[in-house]
Amino acid sequence: xxxxxxxxxxxxxxxxxxxxxxxxxxxxxxxxxxxxxxxxxxxxxxxxxxxxxxxxxxxxxxxxxxxxxxxxxxxxxxxxxxxxxxxxxxxxxxxxxxxxxxxxxxxxxxxxxxxxxxxxxxxxxxxxxxxxxxxxxxxxxxxxxxxxxxxxxxxxxxxxxxxxxxxxxxxxxxxxxxxxxxxxxxxxxxxxxxxxxxxxxxxxxxxxxxxxxxxxxxxxxxxxxxxxxxxxxxxxxxxxxxxxxxxxxxxxxxxxxxxxxxxxxxxxxxxxxxxxxxxxxxxxxxxxxxxxxxxxxxxxxxxxxxxxxxxxxxxxxxxxxxxxxxxxxxxxxxxxxxxxxxxxxxxxxxxxxxxxxxxxxxxxxxxxxxxxxxxxxxxxxxxxxxxxxxxxxxxxxxxxxx
Amino acid sequence: xxxxxxxxxxxxxxxxxxxxxxxxxxxxxxxxxxxxxxxxxxxxxxxxxxxxxxxxxxxxxxxxxxxxxxxxxxxxxxxxxxxxxxxxxxxxxxxxxxxxxxxxxxxxxxxxxxxxxxxxxxxxxxxxxxxxxxxxxxxxxxxxxxxxxxxxxxxxxxxxxxxxxxxxxxxxxxxxxxxxxxxxxxxxxxxxxxxxxxxxxxxxxxxxxxxxxxxxxxxxxxxxxxxxxxxxxxxxxxxxxxxxxxxxxxxxxxxxxxxxxxxxxxxxxxxxxxxxxxxxxxxxxxxxxxxxxxxxxxxxxxxxxxxxxxxxxxxxxxxxxxxxxxxxxxxxxxxxxxxxxxxxxxxxxxxxxxxxxxxxxxxxxxxxxxxxxxxxxxxxxxxxxxxxxxxxxxxxxxxxxx
Numbered sequence: 080x081x082x083x084x085x086x087x088x089x090x091x092x093x094x095x096x097x098x099x100x101x102x103x104x105x106x107x108x109x110x111x112x113x114x115x116x117x118x119x120x121x122x123x124x125x126x127x128x129x130x131x132x133x134x135x136x137x138x139x140x141x142x143x144x145x146x147x148x149x150x151x152x153x154x155x156x157x158x159x160x161x162x163x164x165x166x167x168x169x170x171x172x173x174x175x176x177x178x179x180x181x182x183x184x185x186x187x188x189x190x191x192x193x194x195x196x197x198x199x200x201x202x203x204x205x206x207x208x209x210x211x212x213x214x215x216x217x218x219x220x221x222x223x224x225x226x227x228x229x230x231x232x233x234x235x236x237x238x239x240x241x242x243x244x245x246x247x248x249x250x251x252x253x254x255x256x257x258x259x260x261x262x263x264x265x266x267x268x269x270x271x272x273x274x275x276x277x278x279x280x281x282x283x284x285x286x287x288x289x290x291x292x293x294x295x296x297x298x299x300x301x302x303x304x305x306x307x308x309x310x311x312x313x314x315x316x317x318x319x320x321x322x323x324x325x326x327x328x329x330x331x332x333x334x335x336x337x338x339x340x341x342x343x344x345x346x347x348x349x350x351x352x353x354x355x356x357x358x359x360x361x362x363x364x365x366x367x368x369x370x371x372x373x374x375x376x377x378x379x380x381x382x383x384x385x386x387x388x389x390x391x392x393x394x395x396x397x398x399x400x401x402x403x404x405x406x407x408x409x410x411x412x413x414x415x416x417x418x419x420x421x422x423x424x425x426x427x428x429x430x431x432x433x434x435x436x437x438x439x440x441x442x443x444x445x446x447x448x449x450x451x452x453x454x455x456x457x458x459x460x461x462x463x464x465x466x467x468x469x470x471x472x473x474x475x476x477x478x479x480x481x
Numbered sequence: 482x483x484x485x486x487x488x489x490x491x492x493x494x495x496x497x498x499x500x501x502x503x504x505x506x507x508x509x510x511x512x513x514x515x516x517x518x519x520x521x522x523x524x525x526x527x528x529x530x531x532x533x534x535x536x537x538x539x540x541x542x543x544x545x546x547x548x549x550x551x552x553x554x555x556x557x558x559x560x561x562x563x564x565x566x567x568x569x570x571x572x573x574x575x576x577x578x579x580x581x582x583x584x585x586x587x588x589x590x591x592x593x594x595x596x597x598x599x600x601x602x603x604x605x606x607x608x609x610x611x612x613x614x615x616x617x618x619x620x621x622x623x624x625x626x627x628x629x630x631x632x633x634x635x636x637x638x639x640x641x642x643x644x645x646x647x648x649x650x651x652x653x654x655x656x657x658x659x660x661x662x663x664x665x666x667x668x669x670x671x672x673x674x675x676x677x678x679x680x681x682x683x684x685x686x687x688x689x690x691x692x693x694x695x696x697x698x699x700x701x702x703x704x705x706x707x708x709x710x711x712x713x714x715x716x717x718x719x720x721x722x723x724x725x726x727x728x729x730x731x732x733x734x735x736x737x738x739x740x741x742x743x744x745x746x747x748x749x750x751x752x753x754x755x756x757x758x759x760x761x762x763x764x765x766x767x768x769x770x771x772x773x774x775x776x777x778x779x780x781x782x783x784x785x786x787x788x789x790x791x792x793x794x795x796x797x798x799x800x801x802x803x804x805x806x807x808x809x810x811x812x813x814x815x816x817x818x819x820x821x822x823x824x825x826x827x828x829x830x831x832x833x834x835x836x837x838x839x840x841x842x843x844x845x846x847x848x849x850x851x852x853x854x855x856x857x858x859x860x861x862x863x864x865x866x867x868x869x870x871x872x873x874x875x876x877x878x879x880x881x882x883x
Binding site: 127130158160161195197198383384387388390393397401408409412413415425427428429430469476477 | 786831874
């Protein structure tokens, strides 16, 4: 990511942020972030599909009904999940104190939590830290906020993208933290986007859903969907462009820009997963429906046998064929073609022999490559980025939480 | 398994078997097994749900239409999968030579293969070995056959069970080889049952389907379904009982006996997976439908985050809650109860605190225990045995095939 990216969520006009240590994690480690816009504006949100949802997700969903946002408070170190009514009360208290300190309605405050499941949120420490956080927010604080939302991610993930839309330069900023392959019970993916674009609420929600579908929803580290996964996008309109509405070319430009901001964040999550030595793109085409293409890509990308073969750099294409076959999708194996890094290995369901195997063996030594599957059933496609399954994955996820 | 079990598939009257080295694997290692009944009889079969099926599975399905069996030939070291028409021709040639040598119709011969995917079957070596194999079969050869079907399993798996049904002592014998957690591209589960019971063909097929559903279909080592998975049950009627038909108490007795033969084989596959340090039973009850109960059990049992926590003996109940939530099943998290080894940890969706955590931490140190989930949605239930995900799983599955 470029130097410009480091401003992240504070890159667009009128956004300020900060991160600090409030006492959830060990001394000196940032664990609380605040993002504030100079004025309120439309907000879009996409949340975990998990039925067991954390308190902050439940609260954000309620606030999202009003459709207007101005501040986002995120803590790391504690997920506030499986904490029952006290957990919901704790989430509400933290939102309330942010609202009071900023002098805004509580429904304009969104919150996020990531960390251990099932422990009471240390709500007093958070509340005590809010005034200092509000004082500290600045247009240079994007990176500090990006650091404060990490759990065991190695690197902060921040990005900024700009484009001329409806006559004005529009900026989108973003930050994210990783999912999976990280510390026990901290497998949460959080993504926050800010933009100074003027855009209607429905257009923003639709744009975010599309961008997330093409980015965060296309990565799989270990197939586990957390109780806390959240992506929010807050827009304040300060770019002064003519408001973007659905179905216009400006909308399509905005979706493209938003996707361009989300994709590198999603890939950074893949690459930064501890234990990850490879990031592999699974491309599936020729499916009867998009859902079927996605199912095949998911089945390959979450197969432990495929993922350990990637780690071992073993050109074990038979495991990919076996994964395709058990995806639960109607197909004719005799029409399947598979290539690795552009090298054909399976034609009409049959392996192309030792020479092809030697060629794809070289592909498996690359840090990043593409597995391309053609099903020959229709015209629909999907893709997924996945990672390998390494010793370090097991080490990190098997170690004690304390 | 008891000493009696070692006769395995040759325990019932009128079954003979042998295993030998034909040259697929390295010198001295058994790689070809034959099971022969003194007379032909009904046969039942259950096969992989994978759409990419190996040639022997395709051939067995064809032969099963006739419903009569007398011999089963199984090779290890080569799966004969993704081998196209030459693979199917090779499968047919091996069946034909067994039929010719025994002087029986080809459709009474069933075959099985397990090993590397996508390599041509060394059919000439197999054919050359058939006469010696036919000469060698004996009523003491069950264990030798059980050895010859292994790939990287550590131990042969053989069993025998007997009960009085319809006035006669009926014996069921069985052998199996493991699935998953084994050498690259050799993740196949094979199970073979023999019985001297007299039983109609439809009753046998129905009984096998039920027994497999309650045994082999209840284990998950790595969630991958192979291209070769096969369970066959061959009956020769030599026990002389009044033939068992569906809907009778004798049928229910037979199903119970068959299930009692299959379950220890299935559990032995779990325990024998290389890298396995724990076997954990997931019990789900209170689901709206049996399918939903199964989906929840499967999602918990195949979660890498749950499986690494089992390996690390980390009492990380939050991961179990997260898995339940993403199972794609309608539920009210506030009605969920979870206990570990009988110790309650989650009541109405909320964790019971540090004292409960300390108690379940002790449960996680056991070699085998049960995770019990109550969904509070209805009266349906399901269960699944799963294993942990260890360093050795990664080591074994990441290593080169050669």
